[in-house]
Amino acid sequence: MIDQHISSAYDRDLEAITTLIMKMGGLVEEAILLAAQSLADRDLELAEKVRKADKVIDALELQINEDAARTIALRAPVSKDLRALLTVLRLAASLERIGDYAKNIAKRTSAVVDMPPVSGADVALRRMAREVQAMLKDTLDAYMRYDADLAEDVRQRDQEVDQMYNALFREFLTFMMEDPRNITACMHLHFMAKNIERMGDLTTNMSEQIIYLVTGEMPEEARPKGDKTPFVTDPE
Amino acid sequence: MIDQHISSAYDRDLEAITTLIMKMGGLVEEAILLAAQSLADRDLELAEKVRKADKVIDALELQINEDAARTIALRAPVSKDLRALLTVLRLAASLERIGDYAKNIAKRTSAVVDMPPVSGADVALRRMAREVQAMLKDTLDAYMRYDADLAEDVRQRDQEVDQMYNALFREFLTFMMEDPRNITACMHLHFMAKNIERMGDLTTNMSEQIIYLVTGEMPEEARPKGDKTPFVTDPE
Numbered sequence: 001m002i003d004q005h006i007s008s009a010y011d012r013d014l015e016a017i018t019t020l021i022m023k024m025g026g027l028v029e030e031a032i033l034l035a036a037q038s039l040a041d042r043d044l045e046l047a048e049k050v051r052k053a054d055k056v057i058d059a060l061e062l063q064i065n066e067d068a069a070r071t072i073a074l075r076a077p078v079s080k081d082l083r084a085l086l087t088v089l090r091l092a093a094s095l096e097r098i099g100d101y102a103k104n105i106a107k108r109t110s111a112v113v114d115m116p117p118v119s120g121a122d123v124a125l126r127r128m129a130r131e132v133q134a135m136l137k138d139t140l141d142a143y144m145r146y147d148a149d150l151a152e153d154v155r156q157r158d159q160e161v162d163q164m165y166n167a168l169f170r171e172f173l174t175f176m177m178e179d180p181r182n183i184t185a186c187m188h189l190h191f192m193a194k195n196i197e198r199m200g201d202l203t204t205n206m207s208e209q210i211i212y213l214v215t216g217e218m219p220e221e222a223r224p225k226g227d228k229t230p231f232v233t234d235p236e
Numbered sequence: 237m238i239d240q241h242i243s244s245a246y247d248r249d250l251e252a253i254t255t256l257i258m259k260m261g262g263l264v265e266e267a268i269l270l271a272a273q274s275l276a277d278r279d280l281e282l283a284e285k286v287r288k289a290d291k292v293i294d295a296l297e298l299q300i301n302e303d304a305a306r307t308i309a310l311r312a313p314v315s316k317d318l319r320a321l322l323t324v325l326r327l328a329a330s331l332e333r334i335g336d337y338a339k340n341i342a343k344r345t346s347a348v349v350d351m352p353p354v355s356g357a358d359v360a361l362r363r364m365a366r367e368v369q370a371m372l373k374d375t376l377d378a379y380m381r382y383d384a385d386l387a388e389d390v391r392q393r394d395q396e397v398d399q400m401y402n403a404l405f406r407e408f409l410t411f412m413m414e415d416p417r418n419i420t421a422c423m424h425l426h427f428m429a430k431n432i433e434r435m436g437d438l439t440t441n442m443s444e445q446i447i448y449l450v451t452g453e454m455p456e457e458a459r460p461k462g463d464k465t466p467f468v469t470d471p472e
Contacts, residue, residue: 069322076312086305089322093329173419180413187409 010081013071017064017088018144021095024060025140027053028095029133031102032199036129038109039192040122050106057099064092087213091143094202094209098136101195101202108188115185118175121168125189128164128196131157135203142207148214151207155219161200168193246317249307253300253324254380257331260296261376263289264331265369267338268435272365274342275428276358278349286342293335300328323449327379330438330445334372337431337438344424351421354411357404361425364400364432367393371439378443384450387443391455397436404429 031050038046068085071077077085135154142150172186172193212218267286274282304321307313313321371390378386408422408429448454 065322069318072308073314073318078309082305082309086301086325089325090329093326173423176412176419177416180416183409183412183419 010071010075010077013067013075014081014084014088017067017071017085020060020064020067021088021091022140022144024057024064024092024095025136027057027060028099028102029136029140031057031099031106032129032133032136032196035102035105035109036126036196038106039112040126042109042113044110044113047106047109051103054099054103058096061092061096065089068092083213087209090209091206094206098199098202101199105192105195108192112185112188115188118172118182118185118189120171121189124164124168124171125192125196128161128168128193128200131161131164132196132199132203135161135200136206139203139206139210143210143213146210146214148211151210151214152219154207155204155211158200158204161197165193165197246307246311246313249303249311250317250320250324253303253307253321256296256300256303257324257327258376258380260293260300260328260331261372263293263296264335264338265372265376267293267335267342268365268369268372268432271338271341271345272362272432274345275348276362278345280346280349283342283345287339290335290339294332297328297332301325304328319449323445326445327442330442334435334438337435341428341431344428348421348424351424354408354418354421354425356407357425360400360404360407361428361432364397364404364429364436367397367400368432368435368439371397371436372442375439375442375446378446379449382446382450384447387446387450388455390443391440391447394436394440397433401429401433 031053034046034053035050037043038050068089072082072085075081135157138150138154141147142154169190172190175182176186208219267289270282270289271286273279274286304325308318308321311317371393374386374390377383378390405426408426411418412422444455
């Protein structure tokens, strides 16, 4: 009876924290889309909205950290329950970082607002952003449903984001070489592309955490993380 | 008597984990310096050594995660003791990411090895790397000694790294505009500079975690994180 009581108190705590994670995830998803839209529309007001939303995202992470620490202290969970809470902390940290990248894109919009658009770049960046947002949505669903297969599916899709990024990187190099007046704009747009690519990496890391949570095993052949800019020495 | 026994078991666990963190930190410090050296000397063998060392760093993070989770489960620490363990997890995660950036620099060395050097860039990158390594060393010392003042000192020094990065960014833009044949090399060198700048950010985040651990308060006016590339529209 006591055991049951302790267990359900823990369950209630975890449920409350999961609600916060979902709220945070929804805000981050929105930030990704709005950041890309603010760039495409050169909409500084929208960019400012993304920057402000990041403060709410940061505050949610702090609250999740506090709630998880309190739950660990009060309920002293072990094994799978403890792992669930430690996973929540990691997911929140990743969401916070994805939110930061969205904010960076929004901030950079103000730098490119007066520059001539670079052929096709806005469309390509927006497509990348939509793909990453969809990956994040599925990652959050995979967490809610304890669905390792869906998380594995997200992992695989990150390769498409990487390919989009690599193609853009080569295009930017070409544009810069063709006309030095493109250099500054291309550097900024390239930063944005890199930010989106990193969001994809972080989303993939989240999926790997979820696979570990559900199956107890990290996925085989953990994906390479970090900098995956192609080492081209010459654009095609 | 039982309390004392539990307490000292916790202390022994924390001490063992701290030893792992220090070992990991030492390896990451070395990786930062060697990565910059492999670039300056165009030494691919050294670059390969940095890449291999990153596997050891990653393995140490996993071990720290497991040991910390086991300690939480076995000792059920609360308040300050729990905070210490959660901080250890965050420090290990940051060290792992700094190690990744060092590995990325080493990987990229192979891309620039056959390109003509860009005036002064190697020297500047090496100076940045040394500064970040010194910051990391002091951060680890601050953790060992529970020294919030030293951690605060590290935080302040990150501005110097940011200034070095900003100066380099402007130089690269100028070089690229002067001669399009510099573009590819400058893009690679710029990535390396950005990687070092991010290492400085992560080291600063570690210092903030230590300040929080020691004082119970996050430093006022938390530093801006993430992308701090200057929004120049024109190089001077």
